[in-house]
Amino acid sequence: MSHVFPRHTKARLPVIMSGEGCYLIDNTGKRYLDGSGGAAVSCLGHGDAEVTAAIKAQLDGVAFAHTGFFTSEPAEKLADLLIANAPAGIERVYLVSGGSEAVEAALKLARQYFVEAGEPGRHRVIARRQSYHGNTLGALAAGGNAWRREPYLPLLAETSHISPCYEYRGRVESESAFDYGQRVADELETEILRLGPETVMAFIAEPIVGATMGAVPPVEGYFKRIREICDAHGVLLILDEVMCGMGRSGRLFASEHDQVKPDIITIAKGLGAGYQPIGAMLCTAAIYNAISDGSGYFQHGHTYMGHPVACAAGYAVLTAILERQLLSRVREAGDKLQAALEEAFSQHAHIGDIRGRGLFRGIELVADRDGKVPFDKQRGINNRVKEAAFEAGLVCYPAGGTVNGTEGDHILLAPPFIIEDHHIDEIVTKLDVAIGAAIQRN
Numbered sequence: 001m002s003h004v005f006p007r008h009t010k011a012r013l014p015v016i017m018s019g020e021g022c023y024l025i026d027n028t029g030k031r032y033l034d035g036s037g038g039a040a041v042s043c044l045g046h047g048d049a050e051v052t053a054a055i056k057a058q059l060d061g062v063a064f065a066h067t068g069f070f071t072s073e074p075a076e077k078l079a080d081l082l083i084a085n086a087p088a089g090i091e092r093v094y095l096v097s098g099g100s101e102a103v104e105a106a107l108k109l110a111r112q113y114f115v116e117a118g119e120p121g122r123h124r125v126i127a128r129r130q131s132y133h134g135n136t137l138g139a140l141a142a143g144g145n146a147w148r149r150e151p152y153l154p155l156l157a158e159t160s161h162i163s164p165c166y167e168y169r170g171r172v173e174s175e176s177a178f179d180y181g182q183r184v185a186d187e188l189e190t191e192i193l194r195l196g197p198e199t200v201m202a203f204i205a206e207p208i209v210g211a212t213m214g215a216v217p218p219v220e221g222y223f224k225r226i227r228e229i230c231d232a233h234g235v236l237l238i239l240d241e242v243m244c245g246m247g248r249s250g251r252l253f254a255s256e257h258d259q260v261k262p263d264i265i266t267i268a269k270g271l272g273a274g275y276q277p278i279g280a281m282l283c284t285a286a287i288y289n290a291i292s293d294g295s296g297y298f299q300h301g302h303t304y305m306g307h308p309v310a311c312a313a314g315y316a317v318l319t320a321i322l323e324r325q326l327l328s329r330v331r332e333a334g335d336k337l338q339a340a341l342e343e344a345f346s347q348h349a350h351i352g353d354i355r356g357r358g359l360f361r362g363i364e365l366v367a368d369r370d371g372k373v374p375f376d377k378q379r380g381i382n383n384r385v386k387e388a389a390f391e392a393g394l395v396c397y398p399a400g401g402t403v404n405g406t407e408g409d410h411i412l413l414a415p416p417f418i419i420e421d422h423h424i425d426e427i428v429t430k431l432d433v434a435i436g437a438a439i440q441r442n
Contacts, residue, residue: 019046022416022423024395032390033415035427036397040210040243040360040414043270044320051275051316058312067306074311081318082282085252087261091285094298095278095306099242099268100134102279103204106264107138108300110202110236113287116294119234122201125157126191126235128164130405132212133204133240142204145212146405160195162187164209165218168353168364169372169403181222189229197233202264207254210243213402214362214410215355223260236263236287242279243360246270247321248414250331250358257357263287270321276313277304326417333419334358340428350439359417364402365409365435374408377401382409384438385431394430411435 006013014026022045024032034042044051058074065072079093094109096102107125114122127133129144140149141156144164149156163170163184171180192200203226209216230237239262244254248270251257255265264287268279291298304310321327338354338361345351345363352366365382367375375381382398389396402408415427 021045021047022419030393032393032395033423033426033430034395035389035413035415035431036395037270037414037416038274038395039269039397040248040412041269041272042274043247043326043417044273044275044317045416045418046274048273048275048320050320051273051313054312054316055275055309058309061308063309064304064307066303067301072306072308072311074308074315075306078311078315078318081315081322082280085318085322086265086282087253087255089261089284090265090282092283092288094281094283095311096268096280096302097277097304097307097310098279099240099266100136100139101302101305102242102266102268102281103134103139103142103240104136105281105300106204106238106240106266106283107142107202109264109281109283109287109291109298110238112299113236113290114201116290119198121198122234124160124195124200126160126162126188126195126200126203128205128209129161130164130166130212130402131161131204131206131209131240133206134242143212144405145401147401160191162191164213164216165222166209166213166216167219168216168355171219177219178221181219182225185222185225185229188226189233192229192233192235197235200233200235202236202238203230204238204240206240206244207258207260208244208249208357208360210360210412211397211399212405214364214399214412215244215357215360215414216362217355217357218258220258223255223258227260230263238262238264238266240266242266242268243414244357246318247327247330247417248358248360250327250334252321252327254357271314271317272310273313273317275317276307276310278307278310278314280314321417330358330417333417333424334361336421337361337413337415337419337424337427340424344428344432345435348435350435356413359413359415359419361413363411363413363431365411365439374403377407381438382411384441385409385411385434388434388437389430392430392433394427394434396427396431396434
């Protein structure tokens, strides 16, 4: 009997034994193509020799030193490399152990910034429905996914949620994609004015919505308008790139696609590529200087932040992404994956939309294609796809509640950046089998 407390107490999971490139191998020898990188984590695949060597070398030096007493060479090098490649204006890096920690740090920094700047009345956060920002209480409060929030509502800080930029379901026939984006972006200004601009500290959004909606990118002009609204009312713009950042979209930072300059960015997942737990919160010089010139102390922290071994891994991963020219590879492979998905599923009676950027792609499943009607949630189509794909030897990331937090199903694909054409063929072939099996079951 296992004493591990699993994610799902009824699950009987195979034991993972090894990884090799794009594949994971269990204790029976079965191979699984990692079509989702776990949860968009394993961007370099499994068993990367350079990254594992960097980890071993750091362990031979020092494994841990608390950041209340020391900095470390890996932390300094990683921060320098991130800033050298970050959007203009981003100047500081706060190193943590994962995405939820990064979002918690971002929210607390936004609050302390306004306290230090003499605007203590600013405390409200605005986010979007169907967003996901993490599972700690602050991050969960910011997130707009109904079923994740529901059990913990009495514990969550009040947060406003406006419409997502979800063209497939939100744009009406009478408006252009651009006009649709402006319309939903303007909801931010309406909400700021309703709450009172003097009370709002930040708007947080994913540049490409990941787990809750399945790789939904914004329409052109949406984030430009969001930035204008934030600037007009003195509100900080936090972009959550935990899932879509670090090359996943084909750009190191997903915000580069929309040429928007955030005040705070959160990253994780692909930063460590699964080799070590690591994340980061990045901010502008203006925000950092408000703390530095004020109290001088950010009232926040975690024991393992800036962990030398994790930072050594992160530096090795980021170096690999840049020096191996993997960003161009992601764009090329992403186009091929999109084309293969469209060839296989664009006329499928139960595929409503195929979307995304780079190697971050989503497929929305529907009961009725013409009416965009979702499947009855009781059928659990997304779980059936996951099970059938896993049986076929494919790891993908289906989820439910795509439409409104309770209804709708999608499949998220986020394979390693090193995939070859034959891996794309394998993903599509096995996914076709899995979707067919899931829908045919009564």
